[in-house]
Amino acid sequence: MLSLTLTGLKLKNPLLLAAGVMGTTGSSLKRIADNGAAAVVTKSLGVEPKTGHANPSMVEVDCGYLNAMGLPNPSYKNFQQEIDIAQDSGVPVIASIFGGCALDFLEIAGTLDADAFELNVSCPHAHGFGADIGTDPALVEDITAAVKTATDAPVWVKLTPNVTDIKIIGLAAQRGGADAVVAINTVRGMAIDIESGYPVLGNRFGGLSGRAIKPAAIKCVYDLYDALDIPVIGVGGISDWKDAVEFIMAGALAVEIGSAVGNNINIFKYISKDMEAFLAEKEWTFNEIYGMAHKI
Amino acid sequence: MKPVNAVITKVVEETPTVRTFFFDTSFKPEPGQFVMAWIRGVDEIPMALSYNNAITVQKVGTATSALFKLGEGDSIGIRGPSGNGFELKGDHILLIAGGVGAAPLSPLAEKASSQGIKVTTLLGAKTKEELVFRERFEAAGSVMIATDDGSEGIHGYVTQLIPEQESYDRIYCCGPEIMMKKVLDKVEPGKAQFSLHRYIKCGIGICGACCVDGLRVCKDGPVFGGEVLKNSEFGVYRRNECGERVRV
Ligand SMILES: Cc1cc2nc3c(=O)[nH]c(=O)nc-3n(C[C@H](O)[C@H](O)[C@H](O)COP(=O)(O)OP(=O)(O)OC[C@H]3O[C@@H](n4cnc5c(N)ncnc54)[C@H](O)[C@@H]3O)c2cc1C
Ligand SMILES: Cc1cc2nc3c(=O)[nH]c(=O)nc-3n(C[C@H](O)[C@H](O)[C@H](O)COP(=O)(O)O)c2cc1C
Ligand code: FES
Numbered sequence: 192m193l194s195l196t197l198t199g200l201k202l203k204n205p206l207l208l209a210a211g212v213m214g215t216t217g218s219s220l221k222r223i224a225d226n227g228a229a230a231v232v233t234k235s236l237g238v239e240p241k242t243g244h245a246n247p248s249m250v251e252v253d254c255g256y257l258n259a260m261g262l263p264n265p266s267y268k269n270f271q272q273e274i275d276i277a278q279d280s281g282v283p284v285i286a287s288i289f290g291g292c293a294l295d296f297l298e299i300a301g302t303l304d305a306d307a308f309e310l311n312v313s314c315p316h317a318h319g320f321g322a323d324i325g326t327d328p329a330l331v332e333d334i335t336a337a338v339k340t341a342t343d344a345p346v347w348v349k350l351t352p353n354v355t356d357i358k359i360i361g362l363a364a365q366r367g368g369a370d371a372v373v374a375i376n377t378v379r380g381m382a383i384d385i386e387s388g389y390p391v392l393g394n395r396f397g398g399l400s401g402r403a404i405k406p407a408a409i410k411c412v413y414d415l416y417d418a419l420d421i422p423v424i425g426v427g428g429i430s431d432w433k434d435a436v437e438f439i440m441a442g443a444l445a446v447e448i449g450s451a452v453g454n455n456i457n458i459f460k461y462i463s464k465d466m467e468a469f470l471a472e473k474e475w476t477f478n479e480i481y482g483m484a485h486k487i
Numbered sequence: 488m489k490p491v492n493a494v495i496t497k498v499v500e501e502t503p504t505v506r507t508f509f510f511d512t513s514f515k516p517e518p519g520q521f522v523m524a525w526i527r528g529v530d531e532i533p534m535a536l537s538y539n540n541a542i543t544v545q546k547v548g549t550a551t552s553a554l555f556k557l558g559e560g561d562s563i564g565i566r567g568p569s570g571n572g573f574e575l576k577g578d579h580i581l582l583i584a585g586g587v588g589a590a591p592l593s594p595l596a597e598k599a600s601s602q603g604i605k606v607t608t609l610l611g612a613k614t615k616e617e618l619v620f621r622e623r624f625e626a627a628g629s630v631m632i633a634t635d636d637g638s639e640g641i642h643g644y645v646t647q648l649i650p651e652q653e654s655y656d657r658i659y660c661c662g663p664e665i666m667m668k669k670v671l672d673k674v675e676p677g678k679a680q681f682s683l684h685r686y687i688k689c690g691i692g693i694c695g696a697c698c699v700d701g702l703r704v705c706k707d708g709p710v711f712g713g714e715v716l717k718n719s720e721f722g723v724y725r726r727n728e729c730g731e732r733v734r735v
Contacts, residue, residue, distance in 0.1 A: 222701035
């Protein structure tokens with residue numbers, strides 16, 4: 192009832208694991224897939240191993256979380272074995288990748304064997320990577336086009352909300368040949384320890400995720416659905432089935448779930464079951480609710 | 488939660504390399520639970536609660552050295568307690584502690600003895616001076632000692648003290664991974680629980696940096712049953728801060 196095809200990938204439901212959550216090891220990705228996710232996205236992988244920022248790297252704040260992990264990853268060179276383990280689950284495994292220039296992206300996408308690539312041009316707190324690139328439409332278009340020449344696998348571009356108009360970046364990705372866009376990455380944020388005046392995160396600032404960012408993400412998805420011809424994958428603050436339905440009505444063909452996995456490792460199973468029950472009760476199909484908010 | 492401010496009220500030198508830091512703030516931990524201790528401007532690191540209001544720290548690197556510079560009146564940030572803790576069961580339990588692994592086991596020994604459970608502790612360290620919480624374990628039951636240099640107890644490893652015939656209902660173990668692996672290989676896995684050490688990044692079960700075979704040390708653990716660890720990554724490899732595999 193919830194199955195669909197997303198950029199050529201067959202999915203049993205529209206619920207995917209978001210990048211950077213339970214995504215550093217093959218067996219953790221497999222655990223999430225075995226617990227109901229229709230596809231899983233890896234931690235963002237770069238050219239060289241990276242330790243990330245000093246701790247604290249993630250704290251809970253009102254209605255969400257702040258994180259500045261700093262893209263810790265073992266490099267794509269050490270990651271094929273993890274992807275292979277994750278693929279044992281039978282679901283598509285999407286490699287999230289990042290780099291400082293088009294050549295980095297090209298090297299990684301040209302070497303790794305994955306079911307799709309998600310280009311992280313949107314991390315808000317890794318200097319010289321991520322959002323430093325993803326706020327520049329020309330760079331986003333170039334990098335997307337470069338990756339498209341390196342792989343036959345579908346290419347998704349993950350967008351940052353930390354821009355004036357996310358549609359401009361989405362259109363650049365589409366011009367570069369992206370098969371889908373993913374929106375949104377975290378929203379820039381900061382917390383200060385009032386006992387001492389120290390910023391709480393080791394990196395001083397970071398990105399906000401979880402419940403707090405859902406309305407911002409819904410608006411981005413809504414705008415991108417209008418502006419683009421390629422599918423939009425929604426992410427940001429989903430913690431129950433109602434949130435997932437809301438994203439789909441805004442125009443997301445599928446959604447990714449990140450922070451909420453921490454307290455509910457079975458969230459994918461529950462959301463797909465409850466979404467099915469909701470559609471049955473309303474006598475709606477998935478296609479009817481997809482982009483519904485635009486049609487009424 | 489954001490870190491709470493914990494003021495250091497007392498520092499006790501347990502051994503030449505291990506100190507206990509007492510706070511003005513008390514927690515209600517299960518023995519085996521840990522906190523994230525934030526040494527502001529330096530790092531945030533996981534530490535077991537050795538008392539309701541204290542952590543017991545071995546000086547090994549940057550953050551622990553910075554902590555050793557702090558004294559009464561200074562403060563750190565604390566998040567937690569986190570993780571699952573040990574599951575106390577049975578009439579006669581065996582504790583196996585290596586080095587600062589005594590930190591999470593000492594409150595377990597005290598909880599057990601207060602409930603009338605018989606406690607036997609095998610305590611190991613490099614030297615006699617490095618034995619941690621010997622008196623606390625002795626107050627809770629009987630203690631056998633092993634030191635690497637033979638300065639106290641048997642000359643050798645704590646694993647050599649494990650009796651061939653198992654007469655214990657449950658076994659609880661914390662120490663260096665190689666030592667814990669030897670224990671796992673020697674005892675009935677279903678009877679034993681182990682407190683694991685992995686690199687902790689987020690500390691709240693989201694990032695996945697601390698995973699052992701997909702299980703999160705910071706959230707599903709740090710305590711795992713022997714049957715879960717048998718034939719797993721445990722004792723074979725861990726991961727560094729980048730997530731690269733490193734042989735144990
Ligand atoms: C659940 C848990 C409970 C622990 N309880 C205690 C305890 O009660 N007493 C005690 O002395 N030690 C305990 N440790 C180990 C302690 O966290 C490390 O010794 C400490 O983080 C070292 O920090 P450092 O900056 O001084 O060392 P570094 O110079 O950073 O490195 C030395 C070693 O410490 C490890 N380390 C560094 N940062 C972390 C981190 N964020 N998470 C895990 N390991 C890290 C490194 O992997 C390295 O092997 C515990 C670890 C875990 C996972
Ligand atoms: C701990 C953590 C690590 C993350 N790492 C990455 C990453 O490596 N690459 C990436 O594109 N997004 C990363 N993200 C962003 C998420 O994929 C997601 O876009 C964001 O958290 C919003 O979704 P959520 O509210 O469901 O968490 C990370 C988020 C968190 C919380
Ligand atoms: S340290 Fe992030 S999940 Fe355990």
